[in-house]
Amino acid sequence: MDDVPSIKAFELPLSVKSNEPVNGEYRLLVLAAPHDILKRCRAGQFFHLLCPQAGGETPYLRRPMSIYGFYPEKGELHFLYKVTGAGTRALATLSLGDRLNVLGPLGEPFTIADDWQDLVLVARGVGLATLAPLALEANRLGRRLTAICSARHPDYLMSTDYFESLGADVITLTDAEGTSDLDNLEKVIEGLIAAGRADAFYTCGSNRMLRLLQTIGERHGIPGQIALEQQMACGIGMCHCCVRPFTRGNRQVHLRVCREGPVFDMMEAIAW
Amino acid sequence: MVDLSVDISGLKLKNPIMPASGTFSEDLAEVFDLDRLGAHVTKTITRGWRDGNPTPRVCEVNGSMLNSIGIPSKGVGAFIEKVVPFYAHYETPLVVSISGNTADEFATLCSEVSVPGVAAIEVNISCPNIEEDGKAFAIRPSSTHDVMRKLRAATDLPLWAKLTPNTGETSEVARAAEEGGADALVVANTILSMAIDINTRRPKLGNLMGGLSGPSLKPIALRMAYQCARATKIPVIGCGGISTVEDVIEYLIAGASAVQVGTATFIHPTIMLSLIDGLEDWLSNQGLSSVKDLIGSVIDGEQDESVVFMEAAP
């Protein structure tokens, strides 16, 4: 039996350094955060944000957001978010000096196995927010990285410069250019495999991409990890509202996205 | 120093603040020291393994929430093997919440969880009773009485009966639980509710209906706690919508000997600590030396001119 668990997640108000639009759809929120929280953060983890009340809207439950960046040296915690409803609309009203109550870091991070030398990130839209810190970690570990970034329009491609600055090969696919369809994505990935550039896949969010990567993964015996989303209430494992089904052996199990995830084995995830 | 300790039919708690079943777990130990709480109350368990309800399992409604988690459970074996030893790390007493589909199944589970390390058993009689066509035991006095008698015979541990607001007979159900052998009443569980997405025209919960909890529930649960405290001689533990120290004080004045905090922990995981500290400060500012002085101090009889409306005078 283990000893009494140590404190790993913190509830505290952080002050806003900036909160600016990145493009027509996404915003970047930068918070000033203490060093001892930032040094606990890992790629793939998230914070549970207590969105303020704004414009007559009163978001009640917290909202989960992936860590987009954590910089102990600058004392900064970054979130990249898309305004979709009451909570994120309220987040968008925050400005310099405002305080935001955060809870975290939470959840299981991405892992990079020792023999995964060539990593392939496949992301679309706001999924990039979740995968961006993984690029930093891969760079730190000296792994080679290919980032396949997909979006509706070239204007909505985010983080490509960031990935490039970390030494990643960036491949962009967009609906507007007709390059983002699954057939093309499959060709691109098969090309990487043929070139010996794919030891593991990392993805998040999209059902169609999950299915495709599972098929390719099975075909070539390539493992992977996926960051999943589910609506959350507590964010720390107490309420069991965030479960999703997974295949373990020949059984179906329900796991909590906030606790056993949000990062899961790509092959165990069940497409929805 | 203010004495925050309370006595729930012989079980001594160092303070009257504890979590509500289903809104607490071992996971919270990674956010604060669980030994600060008055008691630990587990999520309801069932005898066998259960999956719980379809997703989405929660939604928010006007500053409160609905849930239809169901009772996912790993079963009593896994509970005794894994969960009970975890709480043995703490001095705080462990209260285990249980539920069953029939009175006999309920009683069997009750004796199975009467193991060392468990200080009391909270019986969630707010869940569907298969023998009564799915109506919760605690909707009616008669089924409440019957199940409590079987539970009483099944254990020597203190029994807390958790009542439902989905009844029109609060006082009668409370008395039936007391007569059946309950040592305390937990008042109350969630109110059956519904929310619909007007764009998709689909209910917002996968299970169509769910339980309302959070601030909207408070006036109703507070009224019930007051009624139950008047109708019985056993301690009442207030539960429903508590998120501030004032809420705690209100429940205590209404007659509750302790309170459970549920949904508020989802919003502020450390809220129970603030409530303990805030209660101590408030009592001390009022010049009260013990929380017991507050319990049941509601002035609900003849108006006493000397205390009422002093501040309202021009």
Ligand SMILES: Cc1cc2nc3c(=O)[nH]c(=O)nc-3n(C[C@H](O)[C@H](O)[C@H](O)COP(=O)(O)OP(=O)(O)OC[C@H]3O[C@@H](n4cnc5c(N)ncnc54)[C@H](O)[C@@H]3O)c2cc1C
């Ligand atoms: C682990 C995790 C990481 C995430 N990271 C990001 C990120 O980095 N950037 C980003 O833009 N979005 C992210 N999301 C999605 C984000 O949480 C939702 O977009 C947000 O909660 C929507 O809230 P809202 O009030 O604006 O919308 P509403 O539609 O009003 O939300 C209503 C309710 O649904 C929940 N909800 C709605 N959509 C989602 C969703 N996709 N996932 C989980 N809960 C949802 C909310 O928490 C809330 O309880 C993440 C989700 C999870 C689970």
Ligand SMILES: Cc1cc2nc3c(=O)[nH]c(=O)nc-3n(C[C@H](O)[C@H](O)[C@H](O)COP(=O)(O)O)c2cc1C
């Ligand atoms: C997500 C969730 C799960 C719950 N699960 C249980 C449960 O398993 N057993 C139980 O007796 N009550 C359960 N409840 C009810 C709470 O214990 C409590 O009675 C109710 O939420 C009212 O208190 P609150 O307004 O402080 O949340 C649950 C409530 C919520 C919100």
Ligand code: FES
């Ligand atoms: S959100 Fe509560 S268990 Fe995951």
